[in-house]
Amino acid sequence: MTAQPVVLPDRDRRPAVSWRLLPGVLLSLSGVLLYGIGTDVGGYVALAASLITAAVIDRRLFKDLVLIAAGMIIISAVPLDSDISIGHMAQMGSALALAVLVPYAVSRWVYRDHSVRFPVNTGQRWSRAERLYLVFIVALGYAILPFYMISTGVYQNWPNVSEPDAMIRLFIGVNAVGIWDELFFVCTTFTLLRRHYPDWLANVLQAFVFSSFLWELGYHAWGPLLTYPFALLQGYTFKRTKSLTYVVSVHLLFDLVLFLVLVHAHNRQWLDFFVY
């Protein structure tokens, strides 16, 4: 008797349009309402509707959406902005940490499926294309961020940093949020959605929540035209590389340019090498 090959389901061949889509769309909508539009009541109603419909349609989908919803509710409990006072950084940092730890802990020790993982050491060397992409990201940030930040005036949503102490706190804040974005939106939200939807659809859905969060953080005006594709790219990059380290590297390089642009925007005579 010969062994039969195991055929794994192809995620991207799952039907995208079915009733199962409804809870995912409602979850994304709740992200837009909670962080993008800032209507807490509407956001919680959409989130509740997402969980209720998931519970009716598919118990496993419900369990995974509960993890994402828990993180989203925790985040929504604190004001999200770029205030770099110690008190606010501690408050927001605690909420962001909990928003990642709760889904991780429940997935690992309650559900015991360990579906949320943070693959830091993949054992894979970065390919030449991946290393080139890092250079490309810096160039992209240099080309877009000064124009976006300064021409719209949104840089004023970040504090005016001209003292070393404030600069260090802004640098830490920008990088910490950058790392957290990948932990929550990519390693948690995208990963959990991928268990139930085709990869492209899971990416589209997580990108709505991701870019809405960035909107609340200060990426106003035409910011979503920048942050939504960025969120999609990060999801896609994670799917390709399966490496948290790599997507964090991409994000932090982009954030490094962001930090330099912010310093320049508030102090125009400094770092005067941007074009906008």
Added chain:
Amino acid sequence: MISIAQKLRAARERSGLTQEALAAAAGGVNQAQISLYERGIVRPDDAVAERILRAAKPRPGVALRRNTDRILAIGSRHAVTRVLVAEAPDGGEPVLIVSLAPTAAPHDLSGFAVEVEDLLDVPIPVFLDEPGNAEVRELLQRATPLTEDGGDGPHDPRAAG
């Protein structure tokens, strides 16, 4: 939920100030920043937003002129037969002097005052037109009727009693 951007724009429009005038009144901000705040592109911090909202609060005189018809409508609900406007004795913000119909209930005067204050969002003293009250008599000397056409017509002392 009303965003801070909507709140700032509404407050400025109520005040009748331009963005430039409001920036000057608030201090520490310029017209471009007011524009960014109102369009929701930049989020002002709480202290700045509060300063702008305070500066956008209309002066009682301006608020009165803008809401004449509504004040008269409130008056008609509270048996007010006539509303006069006079400058306060210290030459400051205006006060209202109202006459009540004989059928007025005891709470009509306070009801009128509360509703007017709620409408204008600024405190405006309301006096009852009592011939025996010396302060009112003094105010009546420079009072003018509040009329729907903006009413700064001369006060008829005979009508005031």
